[in-house]
Amino acid sequence: MPTFEKFIEARRLVICDANAEPTLVGLLEEFETINAGTLKFYRRHGGPMALRLIVVDKWGFNAFAASLDDCDVIGINRGVYGILLATARGVVSQGFSTSQFAGNQSDVAGRTVSGSPKDVLRGIAALDPSPLQDDSQDLTAHRIARVAFHFMLFHELAHLVNGHCDWVGLNRAVSLICEMNDGQFEALEGLERETLEWDADSEAIREILEITLQPHIGGVGGRATWSVPERNSFGTPQDAFKFVGAAISICSAYFGAFDDNDFLSNAPRTHPHPVLRMLSFRGATVQNLAFRCGMTYDEASRFTSPFLEPMRQLNAFFTRDPSVSPPSDIIEIKNARTRQYQHHWAKLHPELDRLKRGGMLAPAQPVAHPAFPTTKVLG
Numbered sequence: 001m002p003t004f005e006k007f008i009e010a011r012r013l014v015i016c017d018a019n020a021e022p023t024l025v026g027l028l029e030e031f032e033t034i035n036a037g038t039l040k041f042y043r044r045h046g047g048p049m050a051l052r053l054i055v056v057d058k059w060g061f062n063a064f065a066a067s068l069d070d071c072d073v074i075g076i077n078r079g080v081y082g083i084l085l086a087t088a089r090g091v092v093s094q095g096f097s098t099s100q101f102a103g104n105q106s107d108v109a110g111r112t113v114s115g116s117p118k119d120v121l122r123g124i125a126a127l128d129p130s131p132l133q134d135d136s137q138d139l140t141a142h143r144i145a146r147v148a149f150h151f152m153l154f155h156e157l158a159h160l161v162n163g164h165c166d167w168v169g170l171n172r173a174v175s176l177i178c179e180m181n182d183g184q185f186e187a188l189e190g191l192e193r194e195t196l197e198w199d200a201d202s203e204a205i206r207e208i209l210e211i212t213l214q215p216h217i218g219g220v221g222g223r224a225t226w227s228v229p230e231r232n233s234f235g236t237p238q239d240a241f242k243f244v245g246a247a248i249s250i251c252s253a254y255f256g257a258f259d260d261n262d263f264l265s266n267a268p269r270t271h272p273h274p275v276l277r278m279l280s281f282r283g284a285t286v287q288n289l290a291f292r293c294g295m296t297y298d299e300a301s302r303f304t305s306p307f308l309e310p311m312r313q314l315n316a317f318f319t320r321d322p323s324v325s326p327p328s329d330i331i332e333i334k335n336a337r338t339r340q341y342q343h344h345w346a347k348l349h350p351e352l353d354r355l356k357r358g359g360m361l362a363p364a365q366p367v368a369h370p371a372f373p374t375t376k377v378l379g
């Protein structure tokens with residue numbers, strides 16, 4: 001593997017410093033500070049993990065993770081946070097509301113962008129970078145954007161600490177995973193790659209559920225249990241699911257912007273189909289609550305239902321519908337795909353377990369939670 005210096009030089013990457021990108025560099029530093037307690041447990045070649053978070057001087061919605069000779073790297077494109085924040089402002093202006101915040105107070109008509117997520121990333125449609133008139137609306141948009149940004153960082157971190165990048169490097173010159181194929185990095189495609197993305201998504205959604213629900217975390221038999229408080233700084237748990245739903249919907253809209261493959265195509269892919277991916281995010285939210293709180297799937301599904309609300313506001317923001325109309329048997333298609341991921345996960349598990357940087361991977365075969373052995377929820 002190349003060193004950081006050689007990698008940057010070979011890929012002709014320009015890194016933004018804190019003078020050029022104070023907000024983004026500040027957010028990366030904040031991520032490292034908040035998660036310092038967790039990050040210090042991750043290993044690299046027997047020593048502590050040497051993680052570098054960098055802002056790449058490039059427009060567009062992209063991120064990558066790489067395991068290099070002398071450090072691990074997470075790179076985020078310069079444009080990412082601006083896109084997240086402008087879109088979150090659009091979602092808030094379209095009526096996003098929580099128990100603490102009524103929404104739609106000043107920008108009554110609601111903002112729109114004249115196009116689809118693809119049009120935004122192609123530069124055909126421009127996002128409004130200005131703050132919302134109402135301070136509490138704008139603060140809410142900032143909170144959504146930060147949750148979305150943390151989701152992206154946790155997703156990239158999972159590619160590193162769960163051994164995904166090192167696994168890619170077993171057969172390639174560079175141990176690297178990139179989220180959008182913009183021609184800068186070679187993309188690994190196929191069901192194994194999709195399975196790694198599915199795992200990184202699962203880790204990242206658990207992390208942002210922890211950020212927004214702020215549960216009391218216990219542990220039984222090495223598996224975490226959650227006790228969710230009735231209120232926290234995000235409001236009620238239902239408010240937290242709205243923040244998570246808004247953040248994930250925005251990320252999904254842009255990550256899937258260039259994906260035109262149909263649902264049943266067997267063409268090799270890098271990521272799950274965007275619509276299946278969004279369904280998996282919803283499924284993972286229900287799964288986390290059911291598995292870690294000892295609920296039934298039905299109870300968890302009802303409890304987390306506000307997750308879906310912000311999708312309406314996001315669709316109203318884009319004047320060209322970003323979503324593809326799913327077929328009526330979409331849930332069966334998604335479940336069949338998940339079974340394929342579970343199959344590949346079990347196959348990849350021994351190697352990833354050897355390559356992981358600490359902690360525990362999700363088990364090769366899902367099992368009942370030791371704290372709730374009588375529920376039928378596996379994880």
Ligand SMILES: [Zn+2]
Nearest residue numbers: 155179197200
């Ligand atoms: Zn990924």
